[in-house]
Amino acid sequence: xxxxxxxxxxxxxxxxLEVPLDAARARAVAGHLGRTAALARMLDAVPLQVxxxxxxxxxxxxxxGEEAAP
Amino acid sequence: xxxxxxxxxxxxxxxxxxEVCDATxxxxxxxxxxxxAFTEATAARARAEADAVDARRARGEALPPLAGLPxxxxxxxxxxxxxxxxxxxxxRDLPPATDDAVLVQRLQAAGAVLVGALxxxxxxxxxxxxxxxxxxxxxxxxxxxxxxxxxxxxxxAVGAGQVPxxxxxxxxxxxxVPASLCGTxxxxxxxxxxxxxxxxxxxxxxxxxxxxxxxxxxLALSYDAMQGxxxxxxxxxxxxxxxxxxxxxxxxxxxxxGVLGGYFHHNAxxxxxxxxxxxxxxxxxxxxxTWPDAALGRTAAFIITASEGGSLHLADLRTxxxxxxxxxxxRFIAGAxxxxxxxxxxxxxxxxxxxxxxxxxxxxxxLLAPATPVSAPVIGSETIDINGTTHPCRPxxxxxTQPVSFAGCPVVAAPLWPDGTGGMPLGVQLIAAPWxxxxxxxxxxxxxxxxxxxxxxxxxx
Numbered sequence: 001x002x003x004x005x006x007x008x009x010x011x012x013x014x015x016x017l018e019v020p021l022d023a024a025r026a027r028a029v030a031g032h033l034g035r036t037a038a039l040a041r042m043l044d045a046v047p048l049q050v051x052x053x054x055x056x057x058x059x060x061x062x063x064x065g066e067e068a069a070p
Numbered sequence: 071x072x073x074x075x076x077x078x079x080x081x082x083x084x085x086x087x088x089e090v091c092d093a094t095x096x097x098x099x100x101x102x103x104x105x106x107a108f109t110e111a112t113a114a115r116a117r118a119e120a121d122a123v124d125a126r127r128a129r130g131e132a133l134p135p136l137a138g139l140p141x142x143x144x145x146x147x148x149x150x151x152x153x154x155x156x157x158x159x160x161x162r163d164l165p166p167a168t169d170d171a172v173l174v175q176r177l178q179a180a181g182a183v184l185v186g187a188l189x190x191x192x193x194x195x196x197x198x199x200x201x202x203x204x205x206x207x208x209x210x211x212x213x214x215x216x217x218x219x220x221x222x223x224x225x226x227a228v229g230a231g232q233v234p235x236x237x238x239x240x241x242x243x244x245x246x247v248p249a250s251l252c253g254t255x256x257x258x259x260x261x262x263x264x265x266x267x268x269x270x271x272x273x274x275x276x277x278x279x280x281x282x283x284x285x286x287x288x289l290a291l292s293y294d295a296m297q298g299x300x301x302x303x304x305x306x307x308x309x310x311x312x313x314x315x316x317x318x319x320x321x322x323x324x325x326x327x328g329v330l331g332g333y334f335h336h337n338a339x340x341x342x343x344x345x346x347x348x349x350x351x352x353x354x355x356x357x358x359x360t361w362p363d364a365a366l367g368r369t370a371a372f373i374i375t376a377s378e379g380g381s382l383h384l385a386d387l388r389t390x391x392x393x394x395x396x397x398x399x400x401r402f403i404a405g406a407x408x409x410x411x412x413x414x415x416x417x418x419x420x421x422x423x424x425x426x427x428x429x430x431x432x433x434x435x436x437l438l439a440p441a442t443p444v445s446a447p448v449i450g451s452e453t454i455d456i457n458g459t460t461h462p463c464r465p466x467x468x469x470x471t472q473p474v475s476f477a478g479c480p481v482v483a484a485p486l487w488p489d490g491t492g493g494m495p496l497g498v499q500l501i502a503a504p505w506x507x508x509x510x511x512x513x514x515x516x517x518x519x520x521x522x523x524x525x526x527x528x529x530x531x
Binding site for chain 1: 275363408422
């Protein structure tokens with residue numbers, strides 16, 4: 001994506017998410033997003049298999065204590 | 071007077087907790103106009119807590135382990151009766167907290183005395199504490215320089231000798247960076263070790279809390295006092311207390327200690343490398359070790375941080391972006407607009423990354439790396455130079471901390487004072503496998519006892 005394409009993406013997604021942006025802010029945000037896009041391409045190049053699941057915080061229930069029956 | 075002497079003085083009655091408290095409040099009042107570490111003092115509460123300690127002693131009761139020790143907290147910790155600012159203007163509209171944060175409750179139970187709330191980067195999104203709303207925190211060793219961030223008030227307060235202990239948060243380096251730049255000890259525990267309940271979040275999936283202190287003993291005492299399971303914090307995975315204090319003096323004999331090369335060497339200035347070399351000599355570390363996928367780890371942390379942080383504040387970004395910190399508001403918005411694919415891929419990478427990092431600790435007990443690429447830059451710096459390459463200052467202060475916290479490993483930041491910094495400190499990370507904070511603290515104690523790492527309070531303050 002070139003700068004104008006990133007800017008167009010920023011304007012479109014900001015509209016979708018109802019974030020008002022004036023022209024200067026849209027360009028500043030696009031600058032940040034463009035740099036992050038370059039980083040994201042590094043991660044896209046990492047081979048991940050379909051069974052590589054995300055890291056998690058979610059836990060279905062607290063781990064049972066030592067006094068609890070298995 | 072450092073922590074152990076202060077605790078001994080209160081325990082023996084050589085000083086009352088009230089006397090210590092009043093002296094601390096007076097020092098804060100005298101020095102804060104220069105360092106701008108505190109956003110609010112809690113004098114009435116502090117005196118009441120100190121008086122309670124003195125009353126227990128007068129009754130002949132055994133005193134708890136931190137009896138009379140003054141401390142302060144980054145202003146993202148809830149303090150009952152105060153609004154939790156998290157460094158922002160937006161949060162001024164929130165009602166006061168109805169309870170203390172869990173870690174504040176635990177320190178109070180251990181007898182510590184809360185003296186105030188500390189400055190930080192807005193919503194913890196920064197490494198410099200150049201806070202536009204509340205002013206920059208200033209480095210106590212050179213007031214023209216940054217204190218680091220985002221727990222910059224915590225680093226400045228301990229470095230200036232205002233308090234012997236402060237609490238901070240660390241998502242990508244926010245305890246270790248200010249500890250490095252202000253010359254204090256810092257502990258970022260294992261992800262999931264300490265409860266985060268009652269603190270204002272930044273990135274739920276990476277946020278950690280921990281202490282900055284004047285000594286290794288203060289780190290270990292406060293860390294032990296704050297441990298404990300918390301089923302109500304979904305990110306608290308610890309199931310029992312594992313005290314570090316009893317093993318603190320065991321030394322490092324028999325430990326396999328290596329020095330991180332590659333990414334951690336390339337992104338370190340000559341003084342940063344010298345600081346690591348000094349620590350390595352004392353600890354007997356000579357082998358160079360490669361941390362797996364360090365640059366990718368940092369990249370994934372960067373993307374998740376932007377995405378979660380942006381999403382968290384989207385409602386306010388829609389309606390009052392002008393009230394946000396000018397230095398970070400555009401990054402928050404950009405994060406909120408990131409494609410979901412980026413952050414999902416980063417989270418999937420994180421699991422594989424964790425396995426590679428944990429495998430490294432089958433061969434090593436401790437790994438050393440600089441905490442920051444350089445010592446503290448001047449406030450307002452846009453760039454830093456690392457070995458002839460220009461980097462943007464504000465994000466680059468976390469280059470060496472982000473890959474480690476993303477893996478969730480525990481780290482002690484040790485304060486060293488290498489040549490080539492004009493007398494400024496520069497920290498060294500002592501990194502262990504998850505749940506092995508005890509090893510980090512043992513190595514820290516060895517460095518402290520040898521005089522290689524230490525806190526030096528500036529006389530001018």
